[in-house]
Amino acid sequence: MNPKDDIRDFLATRRARLTPDQAGLPIYGANRRVTGLRREEVALLAGISVEYYTRLERGNVGSVSESVLEGVAHALQLDEAERDHLYRLVRTASTRKPSRRTTSRTRVRPTIQRMLDLMPAPAYLRNGRFDVLAANAIGRALYSPLYDESDHPNSARFAFLNPAAAEFFTDYDKLLDDSVAFLRVEAGRDPYDKDLQDLIGELSTRSERFRQRWASHDVRYHRSGSKRLHHPLVGDLTLDFESFELPGDAGQRLNVYTAPPDSPTAEALALLASWSTPAAGSLTEPRPRPRRA
Numbered sequence: 001m002n003p004k005d006d007i008r009d010f011l012a013t014r015r016a017r018l019t020p021d022q023a024g025l026p027i028y029g030a031n032r033r034v035t036g037l038r039r040e041e042v043a044l045l046a047g048i049s050v051e052y053y054t055r056l057e058r059g060n061v062g063s064v065s066e067s068v069l070e071g072v073a074h075a076l077q078l079d080e081a082e083r084d085h086l087y088r089l090v091r092t093a094s095t096r097k098p099s100r101r102t103t104s105r106t107r108v109r110p111t112i113q114r115m116l117d118l119m120p121a122p123a124y125l126r127n128g129r130f131d132v133l134a135a136n137a138i139g140r141a142l143y144s145p146l147y148d149e150s151d152h153p154n155s156a157r158f159a160f161l162n163p164a165a166a167e168f169f170t171d172y173d174k175l176l177d178d179s180v181a182f183l184r185v186e187a188g189r190d191p192y193d194k195d196l197q198d199l200i201g202e203l204s205t206r207s208e209r210f211r212q213r214w215a216s217h218d219v220r221y222h223r224s225g226s227k228r229l230h231h232p233l234v235g236d237l238t239l240d241f242e243s244f245e246l247p248g249d250a251g252q253r254l255n256v257y258t259a260p261p262d263s264p265t266a267e268a269l270a271l272l273a274s275w276s277t278p279a280a281g282s283l284t285e286p287r288p289r290p291r292r293a
Contacts (some may be wrong), residue, residue: 003093003191004059006217010089011057013217014076015042023075037076045075061090081185085219088188108134109249122239122257122269125246128186129196130156130179133252138269141276142257145232156183156199160207170228170236180213181220188219227257233275234268 016036020027025041037045043053048068056064056072069090073083108125113134116123122142124135132146132153145168146153156179159165169175186196203210222243229237239257246252259265 003089006188006191007059007061007086007089007093008057010086010217011072011076014078014082015039015057018077022077042072042075046071048072059093061093063094064090081181081219081221085185085188092188092191106131106133107249112246112249112252112254116254119256120273123254125252125254126155127253128189128251129183129193129199130154137276138273139257141272142229142231142237142269154199155179156203160203160210167230168232170230175227176209177213177218178220178222180210180216181218182222184214184217184219185221231268231272234272237265237268238263239265 015038016034018037019035020037020041023037023041023045025037025045039054039057040050043050046053046068048071052068053072055062056068069087073086076082078086106127112125116125116134116136116139119136120138122136122139124139124143125133127133132143132155135143140147143153143155145162145164146155146158148164149158149162159169159175159179165175166172183196183200186193187200190196200214204214224242225240227239227241229239231237237259239259241255241257244254244256246254259269
């Protein structure tokens, strides 16, 4: 991952997706060879010269001002995640390249594990490269297909390389899109993280689905939403999730899943919780589903 190349490709892909009509520009002539914006059109919208924007898109950021970046972000209609990503790429490209390093983001503080264990809802802790660092009992039960693969699973590796993922994640293509977009965000935060580079290299080598999505340069925050799963024991689940960054543990995020009370998913989670307690036996020997009154 080269910050200058990333700036070039990111700006070029943002420019290509935005039509003159969407940008509020008139279209002159019938022989337009690109569907997206031209460089001169982005420069016009950003209030800078074509030469300056061209240098910027080539990754020659120099000491570009914040007002210029704001103008480019406005011209390309970047959302919050895209704007933050552009700023990070520019900041990285304009500073001296550090040595390639391995970051330490796998340690789980005992307080966090205790908090997980006390939570009644499925929850797990992961880092920016999708290593699942810890989970409570029902969280492990919910994500049992990942733990069937490894005691220390990586959900991105599972999603792209394990055939079982397409059955487990109901909205499989969206899950893949979101995973790659989040990894792009993480790569923008620290492009010299060796562990992250190794994961991206592995997935790029082994998965065509990953390569295609990585080339799109999409970035997205993954803070809350809904997720649909097809669990091997309790069937279809529709879960709401919230993701919390841990201020005291840089790069770690706590994901918590819930369902509306009295919903089929809430009943399935309660059943899964009863099987996942130590006194209830193993998940491979489930209790019969209780009949509704």
